[in-house]
Amino acid sequence: MIPPRSFADREDLLGVAMLAPALGYVLLLVGVPFVLAIVLSFSTATAGSLSFGWAGFANYAAILSDPIFRRALGNTAIVTIGSQVLVVVLATAAAQVFRAAFHGKRTARFVLLLPWAVPVSLAAIAWTWIFDSTFSVINWTLKVGGLLHGWLYWLGDPALALVAIIIVQAWRIFPFATVIVLAGLASLPQDVMEAAIVDGAGFWRRLFYVELPLLLPVVAVAVLFGVVYTATDLGVVYILTGGGPANTTHVLPTLAFQRGIQGADLGQGAAIAVFLLPFLIVVATLMLRLARHTEVGST
Amino acid sequence: MKRVALYAAALGFMAFAGFPFYWMLITAFKQNRDLYVGAFDTRHVPWIFNDPPTLEHVRLLFGQTDFLRWIANTLIVVVAVVVITVAVAVPAGYSLARLTGRWGERLGIGIFFTYLIPPTLLFIPFARLVALLGLQNSLGALILIYPTITIPFCTWLVMGFLRSVPWDIEEQAMIDGYSRLAVIVKVVPRLIVPGILTVVVFSFTLVLQEFVYALTFISSVDRMTVSLGVPIALVRGDVYHWGALMAAALFTSIPLAIVYNLFIDRFIQGFTLGAVKG
Numbered sequence: 296m297i298p299p300r301s302f303a304d305r306e307d308l309l310g311v312a313m314l315a316p317a318l319g320y321v322l323l324l325v326g327v328p329f330v331l332a333i334v335l336s337f338s339t340a341t342a343g344s345l346s347f348g349w350a351g352f353a354n355y356a357a358i359l360s361d362p363i364f365r366r367a368l369g370n371t372a373i374v375t376i377g378s379q380v381l382v383v384v385l386a387t388a389a390a391q392v393f394r395a396a397f398h399g400k401r402t403a404r405f406v407l408l409l410p411w412a413v414p415v416s417l418a419a420i421a422w423t424w425i426f427d428s429t430f431s432v433i434n435w436t437l438k439v440g441g442l443l444h445g446w447l448y449w450l451g452d453p454a455l456a457l458v459a460i461i462i463v464q465a466w467r468i469f470p471f472a473t474v475i476v477l478a479g480l481a482s483l484p485q486d487v488m489e490a491a492i493v494d495g496a497g498f499w500r501r502l503f504y505v506e507l508p509l510l511l512p513v514v515a516v517a518v519l520f521g522v523v524y525t526a527t528d529l530g531v532v533y534i535l536t537g538g539g540p541a542n543t544t545h546v547l548p549t550l551a552f553q554r555g556i557q558g559a560d561l562g563q564g565a566a567i568a569v570f571l572l573p574f575l576i577v578v579a580t581l582m583l584r585l586a587r588h589t590e591v592g593s594t
Numbered sequence: 595m596k597r598v599a600l601y602a603a604a605l606g607f608m609a610f611a612g613f614p615f616y617w618m619l620i621t622a623f624k625q626n627r628d629l630y631v632g633a634f635d636t637r638h639v640p641w642i643f644n645d646p647p648t649l650e651h652v653r654l655l656f657g658q659t660d661f662l663r664w665i666a667n668t669l670i671v672v673v674a675v676v677v678i679t680v681a682v683a684v685p686a687g688y689s690l691a692r693l694t695g696r697w698g699e700r701l702g703i704g705i706f707f708t709y710l711i712p713p714t715l716l717f718i719p720f721a722r723l724v725a726l727l728g729l730q731n732s733l734g735a736l737i738l739i740y741p742t743i744t745i746p747f748c749t750w751l752v753m754g755f756l757r758s759v760p761w762d763i764e765e766q767a768m769i770d771g772y773s774r775l776a777v778i779v780k781v782v783p784r785l786i787v788p789g790i791l792t793v794v795v796f797s798f799t800l801v802l803q804e805f806v807y808a809l810t811f812i813s814s815v816d817r818m819t820v821s822l823g824v825p826i827a828l829v830r831g832d833v834y835h836w837g838a839l840m841a842a843a844l845f846t847s848i849p850l851a852i853v854y855n856l857f858i859d860r861f862i863q864g865f866t867l868g869a870v871k872g
Contacts, residue, residue: 303775310693313778317686317705317749324742325708331719342721385607392603403604405855406612409847412854413615414821416805417843421614424621424836432617432640435633446634470611478862527712530805534825548714548806555718556810565718572715579707 335565342559354566367538367545368570373457374546375526375574378464382521383514385465386472387507393473394480411470419534422463426450426535453543456536460544463535464525472517479513480506512585519578519585526574547571615847622841623647629837651837660815661842664823667733671819672801674737679744679797684790686745687752688782692764702753709746713806716742724811735811736804736819744800748793751860755789792860795853802850820846 302308336354340347358364393404410418425432426449437443449459483506491505507514529548532538538545538553545553547570555564620643621629628645631638638644655661686705690698720739729735767781768774783790801819808822815827824842828835 301773303773306693306774309774309778310689310698313685313689314694314701316682317745320682320741320745321705321708324739325711325716325746328716328719328723329711331722332715335719335722340722342725385610388603389607392600392607395600397597397600397604400604403608405851406608406615408611408855408858409615409851410611412799412851413843413847414803414805414850416821416825417846418614420825420839421618421843424834424840425614425617429632430630430640431633435636435640438634439636466610466614474858474862478859523710523712527714529714529809533809548712551714551718552810556721561718561722568715568718571712575710575712575715579710582707582710583703 332565333569335561336569338562338565340561340565342556342561347562350562354562358563358566363542363545364550364567366543367547367550367567370457370544371526371546371571371574374460374464374532375522377457377461378468378525379518379521381461381465382469382472383518385469386476386517387510387514389469389473390476390480391502393477407473408470410467411474415467415528415530416534418467419463419531422459422531423450423535426459450536451540453540456540456544460532460535463531464528467531468521468524472514472521475513475517475520476510479510483509515581515585519582522574522578527571615844618840618844618847621836622651622838622844623649624837625650626837651835651841654835655838655841659828659838659842660818660823661820663816664818664820667817668802668819668821671733671736671740672798675740675744675801676794676797678737678741679748680790680793682741683745683748683793684752684786686749687789688756688778688786690749691753691756692761702750705746706750707746709743709750713743713804717806717810720807721810730811731813731817732811733817736801736807739807739811740797740801740804743804744793744797748796751792751796752786752789755786755792755860759785792857795857796861799850799854802846 335347337350337352338347339350339353389407393400393407397403424430428448428451431447431449433449434443434447437447447455450456487505487509488501491501496505526546527548528546529552532544532546532549533552536544538549547567551564551567554560554567558564620641624643625645625648628643631640633640690702690705694701724730724735724739727735727738729738763785764777764781767777772780803821804819805821808819809826812818812822815823818827820842824839824846828839828842
């Protein structure tokens with residue numbers, strides 16, 4: 296007869312016991328607030344009072360007919376797509392450079408990673424100073440270079456401010472994407488590359504017909520994280536423009552903050568934030584497909 | 595020729611990535627009369643020190659602002675969040691990697707995906723929860739909420755790390771008569787020290803970087819963290835003390851960047867979902 300095993304040898308029980316605190320934390324403090332975010336978007340909740348009533352689709356009707364909200368939704372898409380296009384170009388190019396051996400590479404890598412390590416809010420305040428309406432070093436350099444004759448009010452003009460926001464987001468995320476692409480390059484099958492060289496394919500042919508197709512899953516991972524980081528980011532826009540001038544540069548997170556926290560209208564703020572969900576669902580779905588794809592590929 | 599192009603490209607990327615940090619450095623140590631010259635004056639070169647550097651802004655930052663207080667607050671939150679994260683995420687990662695079999699892997703991916711749910715979606719419901727718990731304007735709110743970001747990612751990191759640790763040592767210990775639990779308590783901690791270190795560093799960097807929750811829950815200047823206090827409280831009305839601001843940004847970024855640099859490869863393994871074998 297097999298002796299009954301004690302708790303100390305029951306893998307299934309130990310497994311559950313060790314997992315329980317993490318699951319509990321995530322369910323209580325991510326799961327519950329997530330559901331509450333959606334519930335609040337259908338409510339009349341305001342900060343300061345703990346009771347709230349059912350509002351139906353009133354919050355959604357209110358924001359959908361609000362030009363500031365529609366503009367914020369459009370800005371979120373423009374900033375996300377614009378910055379991620381830049382990130383892909385910069386990161387694939389930088390990865391080609393940083394895979395090679397050269398003097399001072401460690402220093403170069405350290406500098407390249409700085410934007411990713413620095414807190415968002417501190418980077419944003421440094422860029423605010425760089426884009427200052429009176430003291431902008433960019434304007435000085437363009438003027439001395441003979442490229443600028445008038446004056447650029449970077450953060451005072453709606454279109455220029457969006458350009459500035461896109462530049463900062465791309466600057467912040469491309470180092471991260473570069474490191475991911477580099478990791479992907481390192482794990483490419485060597486025989487394929489050697490075969491391409493033996494067959495006489497030059498650098499550009501190898502890059503566009505062999506490497507980039509093989510790298511696609513890894514670049515996709517970098518872009519998906521980039522989309523999440525950009526679309527859901529509050530700090531850059533909040534500090535650079537505060538949504539101004541005249542509410543023209545809001546993105547969904549800053550508008551949700553303005554209405555929900557500063558304006559104390561939790562219901563409307565929650566409804567605005569809920570519009571981030573489509574971005575996230577697309578990203579999560581694509582990631583799951585990628586994860587499954589690589590799992591099949593590796594076995 | 596090819597080498598020249600390579601170095602030129604490397605320098606170009608360094609210039610783009612590093613330019614704001616150079617700008618922090620030069621602003622932090624410039625005298626005001628050198629700093630506040632309008633950019634339309636093309637004869638005054640802003641890229642260099644036209645007057646000798648000064649420590650005036652650094653003295654202002656440490657002497658007349660709450661910067662040191664914000665550093666202390668940040669460290670309190672860091673220690674608490676690190677302790678919670680290690681206590682919760684390390685056992686969970688071990689459990690998913692070694693004890694729960696195939697459904698553990700799926701659950702692991704599920705937990706990782708909660709990392710994608712952003713603070714900007716959750717800060718409104720949290721505003722209500724924090725009010726209910728009476729934690730408004732307290733570091734306690736940050737200590738409670740930051741692990742919601744660190745636990746999912748760190749559980750995933752530990753799980754991935756354990757896949758690269760051979761099973762033999764634990765197996766041998768069990769053959770030697772240890773119970774499964776005794777192995778976990780006595781043998782495993784030594785094996786996963788590098789994994790735990792990665793968890794500590796990730797939690798540390800996250801606390802230093804986080805802005806959204808701090809902005810939502812902390813309103814008193816003396817309870818702010820560094821990443822909140824510097825951009826929010828060093829700006830009084832329309833008066834920006836750019837020298838002190840940039841000094842604060844610089845002093846916070848550089849240590850963080852050094853730590854980050856040492857651990858970036860491990861973080862990347864986590865982010866690539868194992869699609870890249872490290």
